Amino acid sequence: MWQSSAAAGRLLLCSGRSWLQLRGYSSTVISGKTVEDGVLSSFRSICGEDGVSLGQAVREQHGKDESVHRCCPPDVVVFPRCVEEVSALARVCHSHRLPIIPFGTGTGLEGGVGAVKGGVCFSLRKMDAVLDLHPEDFDVTVEPGVTRKALNAYLRDTGLWFPVDPGADASLCGMAATSASGTNAVRYGTMRENVLNLEVVLADGSVLHTAGKGRRPRKTAAGYNLTNLLVGSEGTLGIITKTTLRLYGVPEATASAVCSFPSVQAAVDSTVQVLQAGVPIARIEFLDDVMIDACNRFSSLNYPVTPTLFLEFHGSERSLEEQVSTTEEITQSNGGADFQWARDAETRSRLWKARHDAWYASLALRPGCPIAGHVGDGNFHCVMVVNPDDPDELHRVHLFTQRLARRALAMDGTCTGEHGVGLGKRSLLCEEMGDPAMRAMQSVKEALDPLNLMNPGKVLQPGGPGDAQQLFLHLD
């Protein structure tokens, strides 16, 4: 199965798998060179006997994310326990010209963790401390093993929370690396707006703090924005070993709502008008009729089988009333019907059950093409259920993906509203950005990773200058 996405007003393709491209690429993949015994001894001396694994199961587990991209196991998996170990391991890799692939929770959707050129997977799960919580300044620093759910559990009694929610219980450093967002980005922004500082180990083992060591400025104009250069770099510029995050006060109250519409356009118009009216909506999610039908069947619900918006409001008790009534008026003026809303947790959870189960509902659907979208961002997912063993079907899906992405691009949009580029979107990225921007990205990559050791083969097209160098290094 793959998913993809487009938008309200214009189209944003989110996550399409480029099958042919992937297959074409795999024929040029160089099988991982055997890691020498001396290298393994060095790794073991750095992070202990149980910090280095060559086992096939472990390597395969670390060569694949949650997408359909085929598994590319690394030659070895290392489990560092601190930034000093990450740095020491990177120095060994650097001196032996071994690719480095950072691994968080493996919940990505663009094949970002596959070791397409072999090399060493850095699994960061042992580094799982929450550090330096500053409630009065609304910030916290976490190591890469800390997931968003673990952080929010840690924060439970502080009155604070971290809102970026891509669905999966991803690691926060991995979310920074892939510029994750999700359902409530419309209110709280994505990782781009919520990372204050990053500790990064570069390919040569040097340790960089993108906003200076230990700093956590809420606002700064201090030199080039290295923080946002690393956010979304997908492991191709360095290994993120610490992330300092902006926190938010837990809202006093929450309300959820659901509303059915006679057409996609009516739902989209309602969304635009709700935003224009300045309603500080926390989530506004769209499911089309096919998706609603699948959810009804999967979750035993009985929503009208029409385009539907799922909404969530955060605020004080008083402000919620106003947000909900303004929104209801707008939906009614667009022909919306069956507007239901609730404040108590149980009813809210029931109202949103269809949206939460959408992923699994679509897995149970075959064939079909439902659409689910974070319409507040102009971003939607188009979910297609495919048989990965049917090459003809995969080919047709690939052609459809390309068409969908190009339609998004033709409407001033992007081929990837979220989920990143990874393996699957590299050629579309070139179409989206154009040559000068791609050259700039290549030169930034070469500036920070001149040997192309950091997660090689991702984001940038094979055949770029960095990639050629990598081939050279492997062949000589």
Place this chain on the structure above:
Amino acid sequence: MWQSSAAAGRLLLCSGRSWLQLRGYSSTVISGKTVEDGVLSSFRSICGEDGVSLGQAVREQHGKDESVHRCCPPDVVVFPRCVEEVSALARVCHSHRLPIIPFGTGTGLEGGVGAVKGGVCFSLRKMDAVLDLHPEDFDVTVEPGVTRKALNAYLRDTGLWFPVDPGADASLCGMAATSASGTNAVRYGTMRENVLNLEVVLADGSVLHTAGKGRRPRKTAAGYNLTNLLVGSEGTLGIITKTTLRLYGVPEATASAVCSFPSVQAAVDSTVQVLQAGVPIARIEFLDDVMIDACNRFSSLNYPVTPTLFLEFHGSERSLEEQVSTTEEITQSNGGADFQWARDAETRSRLWKARHDAWYASLALRPGCPIAGHVGDGNFHCVMVVNPDDPDELHRVHLFTQRLARRALAMDGTCTGEHGVGLGKRSLLCEEMGDPAMRAMQSVKEALDPLNLMNPGKVLQPGGPGDAQQLFLHLD
């Protein structure tokens, strides 16, 4: 006069002039090489006879911003009318190794426009079109001659506005280049959060679109974030020739308030609690007792001479009531007194007069050191009134600036919450960032501007690799 800044909870130094450093540097400045006649002919053939100026008055006007940094006039000022002319001019500069200094409105505060190595000033004021307004998508694209006030006048009947407000009526592309923010960043973010795409001419004349040509994605995860690499690059990576901006709905209603406090701490505590309570405050500004006294005298007001908060609320009529009452409760619990608020424009304007006149009030004050701060961001300005002809006084001010900045750094803060680095903050930037981050910035600079032609001598320290190269090119 100079200003500087620090913060609530921690200290953020904002804009300190490093006098000694500036003077030390000026002794190594190479006087601008004479621009050859052939180069001038090329310039004239590109942008016309009246598009090239060698006049002393014009050059001096373009060699200085609104700071105390001494005027460094360029050798020549060019006035391109479109991106093609900017690109053609840049190619000429590139082939003759002439420095390029972009110039917007000259309202910067860190000496960013001085031609410290001579060269060609690109005044962009003739490119003043507002392009591609998309009200339904909340975005607009502007050329570099469009100022924020001009854009908001253009938007007047659309129900939309652009909120970032650094005080001066700066050009929006200049605001992007310097990562400007200002009083309502606490609600709407800075330029970092509000630029969707940039058209940039690089030193070699190539034209780059940081998010792809014509694109305006509200949310994207497409490759390296070139947009935010260019935002805040202060003309050292390229010339911004178009900016696509995020717009907001004009709030249904606005309320302003003023409140006096027994201590700085009580005002700061109130600010933190207002933010913790989730009040979506639009502006929250702090003036200390010295500043209030100066404002009282300058604007014939009679505020109590104590630390004071100026607040502004945006929202619906109903939500304003709640925001104001929550805020008043919080200020009272911290000993705040004389809480006054108003909705009508005239009274609001009267309430905020002191804050709006603060800059001029402090100019009229001598001697003294008032403090004004965007406390919602943890960012404050410390304004000192100095006699620029008194070297001893300047020396003492310099020492104070350094102490203030280092105290901000010791509290995990930044030496420049806004206004950028320019000339004045280069050595402090190195202290703040540390060697690995400075090396990364240098390598990014070299990647995009290998000849160090773009606004040389700014942001990065002289003596860096790029700078050495520039010296070489000038001397050979």
